[in-house]
Amino acid sequence: MRAWPLVFGVLALSAGVSAAELRVGDVAPDFVLPATDGKTYRLADFRGREAVVLAWFPKAYTYGCTIECRSLAESGHLLKQFRVAYFMASVDPLETNKSFGLAQGADFPLLSDATKTTARAYGVLNAAGVANRHTFYIGLDGRITAIDRDINPATSAADIAATLARLGVPRRDPDGRVE
Numbered sequence: 001m002r003a004w005p006l007v008f009g010v011l012a013l014s015a016g017v018s019a020a021e022l023r024v025g026d027v028a029p030d031f032v033l034p035a036t037d038g039k040t041y042r043l044a045d046f047r048g049r050e051a052v053v054l055a056w057f058p059k060a061y062t063y064g065c066t067i068e069c070r071s072l073a074e075s076g077h078l079l080k081q082f083r084v085a086y087f088m089a090s091v092d093p094l095e096t097n098k099s100f101g102l103a104q105g106a107d108f109p110l111l112s113d114a115t116k117t118t119a120r121a122y123g124v125l126n127a128a129g130v131a132n133r134h135t136f137y138i139g140l141d142g143r144i145t146a147i148d149r150d151i152n153p154a155t156s157a158a159d160i161a162a163t164l165a166r167l168g169v170p171r172r173d174p175d176g177r178v179e
């Protein structure tokens with residue numbers, strides 16, 4: 001009988017359930033990930049300069065992910081009003097994300113975590129081996145300021161902008177400078 005808790009714990013971990021789920025106020029796990037714009041991004045490089053939005057998506061070319069990427073591509077001007085760097089991220093290979101981003105008209109970087117290391121660190125990797133659709137808001141100090149686990153792909157850009165406003169993320173003036 002005593003073996004059941006151990007068996008359940010092993011099964012839960014193998015299913016991708018995070019033992020220590022990230023919470024608001026936690027320091028966001030650093031990452032170094034290649035992007036569709038040819039650059040490599042490191043979270044620590046933004047500390048003190050810009051807030052960061054990291055929008056995880058399950059899989060390129062799937063219905064919901066296509067809608068979410070188009071929302072961010074078509075309404076990205078809402079996000080550019082803020083002192084924020086925003087990314088979509090998946091465990092898809094970089095070449096897949098490049099073609100997907102191009103097909104959706106994405107004018108922002110899509111990050112590729114093909115090793116799934118960062119997805120595990122953020123607790124978004126699920127039993128199917130893809131990321132859950134979760135968006136993390138990371139403040140200038142590197143701490144998580146909000147986590148959205150209930151994403152509406154069609155209104156993703158407007159929802160992110162509303163959250164940035166609610167969190168008090170500084171805005172840029174019309175010339176792109178911080179107000």
